[in-house]
Amino acid sequence: MDWINQLNPTMQFAIFSMLKVCVVIFLAVMPIVAYAVLVERKVSAFIQDRVGPNRAAPFFVKYLPVVGPFLVRLGIFHPLADGLKSFLKEDFTPAHVRKVYFWLAPAIAVVPAMLALAVIPFGSTLGAQKMVIADLNVGILYTFGIVSLGVYGLVLAGYASNSKFSFLGGIRSSAQMISYEIAMGMSVIPLFMLVGDLNLSKVIAYQADGAWLVFKQPIAFVIFLVSAFAETNRLPFDLPEAETELVGGYHTEYSSMKFALFFIGEYTAMIAASAMMVVLFFGGWTLPFAGLDQPATTLVMGFAHIGIFVTKMLVLMVVFIWVRWMLPRFRYDQLMDLGWRRFVPLALANIVVTAVVLWALHAK
Amino acid sequence: MSTPATTDIKPAPAAPPPIEKIKIKVDGREIEVPKMMPDWQGKPQPTTMLQACQLAAQEVPHYCYHPKLPIAGNCRMCLVEFGTPAMGPDRKPVLNEDGSSKIAKSVLPYEPGTPRGAIACATPISPGMEIYPNSPATKQMREAVLESLLINHPLDCPICDQAGECKLQEYSVEHGQSQSHFVEAKVHKPKAVDLGPRIVLDDERCILCTRCIRFTKDIAGDDALGIVNRGSYSTIAAWKEGAFDNNYTLNTVDLCPVGALTSKDFRFQMRVWFMKETKSLCTSCGTGCNVIVGSREEKVYRYEPRQNDAVNSTWMCDSGRLNYKWINRDDRLKDVVVRGQKSTWAAALKEISEKLAKAASGSVAVLASARQTNEELYLLSKLAKKLGAVTDSVPRVGEGDKLLVSADKNSNTNGAKLTGIASAEMGSNLKKIADGIRSGAIKTLVVFGEDVTKHGIGADLLAKLETIIVSDILPNATTATAHILLPGCAHAEKRGSFTNVKGRVQKFMKAVEPKGDARSEWEVLHELVHNVTGQNGFSSIEGLFNQMAKEVPAFAGLEWAKLGDTGVTVPI
Amino acid sequence: MIVKRANLSFWERLYLPALLSGLQVTWRHFSRTFFAGKKVTMEYPEQKWVVPEGYRGAPYLVRDQSGDTKCVSCQLCEFVCPPKAIKIIPPGSSGKPAERANAEKMPAEFEINMLRCIFCGFCQEVCPEEAIFLQRDYSLTGLSRGEMIYDKEKLLALGGTHAGVQKWKHKLDEAKEQETFPVKG
Incomplete structure (x- = not known):
């Protein structure tokens, strides 16, 4: 490993950044997306008194005496089959679509979700490397900036498909995502008033010193959580793709891997939202005991921190999944009412109250 | 039965005698019915109760009665309860208190409480009679008769x-009972x-x-x-x-x-x-x-x-x-064939139109069948007139009988004559056509629905022709020699009209679809006439018939709609 | 119709009680299925459903106790069949007579298109000869459309025997008991 140390710092930074990107995307995000789908299917099955996927069995299963059938019943191989299927299915482009945008939309849907992950500190340190791809000082602003691009993918898909269902889905998503971005953005302002910094690593450090922000800012958390559901188009706010009303919403006309990209985009956005909530409200990679709240000094500790972060994130994802099978869909006017007439004033009030409290505390 | 409008030229009998009418009551409703009505042979006979009920729109079930057969009165199905005005000992009608005449219902002579029905098909009506086609007694009689008829019926x-x-099924449902x-x-x-x-x-x-x-x-x-x-x-x-x-x-x-x-x-x-x-x-x-x-x-x-x-x-x-x-039949002609090759209507019609348009006057002969419809023959005669063609049809004389079968075995001989396609003495032009072919004057022969080889124009003569255009339904010796073969329709596959031996113009409707590529001849001919003569016509059978009625003097005044189901007689 | 909107209390308007009860319901079902293994579904190809008595599965032709075809080709089922799945070719005047003595008529061909059949049971209901019954088969498969058109042989083979009143035999016996007909003078 000497050759790394001999490189100049810029090169080192570039190499490690690329390494981190590859690891995060292909070893973390993609498997989590695949298996989140499995968990989603299994959880929904159990909630509905069913069994869920338990069929896919690759050829080698028969050589594993007890474990093999057990894994099959768990449905472990279904995500693999799903992935394979996405690649092998006919990629059909209807004749009536606007081709350029039609092809562009799935990419635009998936890229912002992944970009948002760049500023998430998913661990303390591993050796000399900080466990964040880009430790930006304007972390949260970057996140909001990128996340708001996500809407283009859906709107473009709705527009390009040239189908009334897709079009309605696109229209719905644009209005919905823009509305909830405001509530979401305003909900986190009190946090940064408390922390005094926009860098997400600093937010974690702040929480490691005191209590988690979820306890200090419960209202902000509720607004952020609900807005996150809306931003990721998850039930009870999945109006852009409401199956019962719009067939498939903005992705009605998509098939094969292009459709799968929308799927990946949705789940990646869910990961990003969960990760963001862990960072902002649940102390990131820290735990307030056993000295786990200080940056790691050994490799073991480093991995432990990553483990803590991922565990917290997965718990939040299960919440996302569970809620989908628990609540019915909102009506569109109710959705807008909740966003504009409840959350925006509430978030504003929260800012004012926080400011007053801070002023009172500092004024003494 | 409806009496169709006719243009019969028989002199109408001057001032028909007024029809004598009788007032009776059917099912409580008073109606006037003629005293005499035609029987199965059309001779006036006293009106029966069954006819009176029919005039009053009351259906009386019957088996043995048939309007075109002599009355037998043996099935008993048409039994109805009835009554006649009661007569006093002084042979004067007994009146009720309100002045209406008292009705004596027909009863069993030895059992005055039991109604006694009469068979409606054979009992004549009398003035003041009351018929009860729906009374409980009538219904009971019907039930009993049906049960009796079904005693030995196998119900298979x-x-x-x-x-x-x-x-038997219908009346059992309407008037019968489920048990025996x-x-x-x-x-x-x-x-x-x-x-x-x-x-x-x-x-x-x-x-x-x-x-x-x-x-x-x-x-x-x-x-x-x-x-x-x-x-x-x-x-x-x-x-x-x-x-x-x-x-x-x-x-x-x-x-x-x-x-x-x-x-x-x-x-x-x-x-x-x-x-x-x-x-x-x-x-x-x-x-x-x-x-x-x-x-x-x-x-x-x-x-x-x-x-x-x-x-x-x-x-x-x-x-x-x-x-x-x-x-x-399976060997029906189904394809348009041009010189042995399967072709399309568009191509074949284009070729025929061009050929006929270029043909010199008198070089074409048209042989139409007297089994074609009036409309087809009319269109063919239009075509022939334009081309100056010799035309004729083939007469078919067979054995007739005194009831229905006619000695004329063509279904539209009069149509062929009236439209001018057949010569005055049908078949007399056949020889002329044969001679024309032999001498080379006739170069093109148009044949519709006939096998000319059986009618004096043999295969040797056909071989001399430049173009043979044949339309037929089934294959024969002539269709085998055709240069252009057009598959035709059976009358059950198209619409049109025929003029029968007595000059009655009757129309018929389409029952089934033509086989294969076959098209109604009148559609094809309409297109040809348009292409060759440049005249526009009607592309619907109704319009075509009405146009024909205007142009053919014998059909003057006719309209497709006026033909009705039973046709109109024209002078021949 | 105007539905009056219920007046919600403050707690109800917060949605929180509804959220909690939703959580309760879903958790109850989840735990029952996940921990206790109680499920309402069946894993089909391995576990086969027990067809109840009176189930309306595929219609098949039956034979009587003497092994004869019961159908006399009356075509009432063809007439009543809503999706027009049944096609009968009558024997015609020169066709093969019925297998059952005295019945005169038997279908030359009897086809049911199982792709069209909707298992409504009208054919069974309308049949005057008790010759067609909806039986217990519910999973019919084939590799081609042609294969799914069951012909007379197949329908009879699948249908089995149905012992019932032998109307035609009874008639024949009755006729035999009587004096010869016509009475010779």
Whole structure:
């Protein structure tokens, strides 16, 4: 490993950044997306008194005496089959679509979700490397900036498909995502008033010193959580793709891997939202005991921190999944009412109250 | 039955005598009915209660009565309760308190409380009579009669060809009861008796109404049938086994109200409720009997006569009735063939139009069939006139009979004459055409629906022609030599009209789709006439007929819509 | 119709009680299925459903106790069949007579298109000869459309035997008991 140390710092930074990107995307995000789908299917099955996927069995299963059938019943191989299927299915482009945008939309849907992950500190340190791809000082602003691009993918898909269902889905998503971005953005302002910094690593450090922000800012958390559901188009706010009303919403006309990209985009956005909530409200990679709240000094500790972060994130994802099978869909006017007439004033009030409290505390 | 509008030129009898009317009450409603009405032969006879009820729109069920047969009065189904004005000892009507005459209901003489019905088909009406076709007593009589008729009936409707058009079924539903008091074993009579070459008899189903016997004796004039044995064992029989073989036997199948007499041809072929019934005409001779074509899924199953008192009453001959099988034949011409190659209508019509448009006057001969419709012959004559062509049709003379079969075996001889396609003496131009071909003056021959090789223009002459255009339905020697062969339609596959031997113009409707690429000839001819003469015409059969009526003097004043179901007679 | 909107209390308007009860319901079902293994579904190809008595499965033709075809080709089922799945070719006047003595008529061909059949049971209901019954088969498969058109042989083979009143035999026996007909003079 000497050759790394001999490189100049810029090169080192570039190499490690690329390494981190590859690891995060292909070893973390993609498997989590695949298996989140499995968990989603299994959880929904159990909630509905069913069994869920338990069929896919690759050829080698028969050589594993007890474990093999057990894994099959768990449905472990279904995500693999799903992935394979996405690649092998006919990629059909209807004749009536606007081709350029039609092809562009799935990419635009998936890229912002992944970009948002760049500023998430998913661990303390591993050796000399900080466990964040880009430790930006304007972390949260970057996140909001990128996340708001996500809407283009859906709107473009709705527009390009040239189908009334897709079009309605696109229209719905644009209005919905823009509305909830405001509530979401305003909900986190009190946090940064408390922390005094926009860098997400600093937010974690702040929480490691005191209590988690979820306890200090419960209202902000509720607004952020609900807005996150809306931003990721998850039930009870999945109006852009409401199956019962719009067939498939903005992705009605998509098939094969292009459709799968929308799927990946949705789940990646869910990961990003969960990760963001862990960072902002649940102390990131820290735990307030056993000295786990200080940056790691050994490799073991480093991995432990990553483990803590991922565990917290997965718990939040299960919440996302569970809620989908628990609540019915909102009506569109109710959705807008909740966003504009409840959350925006509430978030504003929260800012004012926080400011007053801070002023009172500092004024003494 | 409707009396169709006619342009009969017979002088109308001056001031017809006023019809004497009688006032009676049917089901409590007072109506006036004529005192005399035509019987089965059309002679005036005292109006019967059944006719009076029909005029009052009251249906009286009946089996043995048929308007075109002598009255027998043996089925008892038409029993109705009735009453007549009571007469006092002074032979004056007994009046009620309100001044209306008192009605004495007909009762059993020895049991005055019990109503006594009369058979409506044979009882004449009298002034002031009251008929109760819906009274409880009448209903009870009907129930009893039906139960009696069903005592020995096998109730084998699932295998009976009459099921679906069976009066016994219909009346059992309407007037019968579901239970029978008869618990003893039924009398079992012979089944599937071979009565004649075209008729099968099932004696168990027979209700002995004698319609078949009366028809064959009084209408067909062949006293072949009768009843043998007695009581429950009575059966219909031919005087000799298999001797019921005149040319009108199949009418008894229509007449038979139950499934006793069935047609060997239609036996077990298809259930009647699947039949699509299309009003059409029989084309086997010049009489033009009105028929109903029964078809299902583009297959013709049977012809049945349709009432038209100006033509065929309600009958038709067996030979005409069974002459439908060629429509379903497998070797029907289905493709447009140009010089041995399968082609399309567009290509063939283009070629014919160009050829005919260029043809020198007199170099074309048109041989149309007198079995084509008026419209087709009219279009052909238009074409021929433009081309200066020699035209004719082929006469067909066969044997006629005194009832329906005409000696003229062409279905539209008069149409061919009136439209001018046939020469004054039909067939006289055939020789002229043959000579023209021999001398080389005639280079193009247009043949519609005839095999010219059988009519003096042999294969040697055909070989001399430059172009032979043939339209036909079935292959023959002429279609084999055709340069351009156009597949035609059977009359059941198109619409049009015929003029029968007596000058009655009648229309027929389309029952089934043409086979393969075949198209109605009038559509094709319309296109040709337009291409060759440059005249626009009507592309609908209605418009075409009306146009023809304007241009052909014999048809003046006619309209497609005015033809109705039974046609209009024109002077010939 | 105007539905009056219920007046919600403050707690109800917060949605929180509804959220909690939703959580309760879903958790109840989840735990029952996940921990206790109680499920309402069946894993089909391995576990086969027990067809109840009176189930309306595929219609098949039956034979009587003497092994004869009961159908007399009356075509009532063809007529009543709503999706027009049944096609019968009658024997015609020269066709093969019925297997059952005295019945005269038997279908030359009897086809049911199982792709069209909707298992409504009208054919069974309308049959005057008790010759067609909806039986217990519910999973019919084939590799081609043609294969799914069951012909007379197949329908009879699948249908089995149905012992019932032998109407035609009874009639024949009755006729045999009587004196010969026509009475010879």
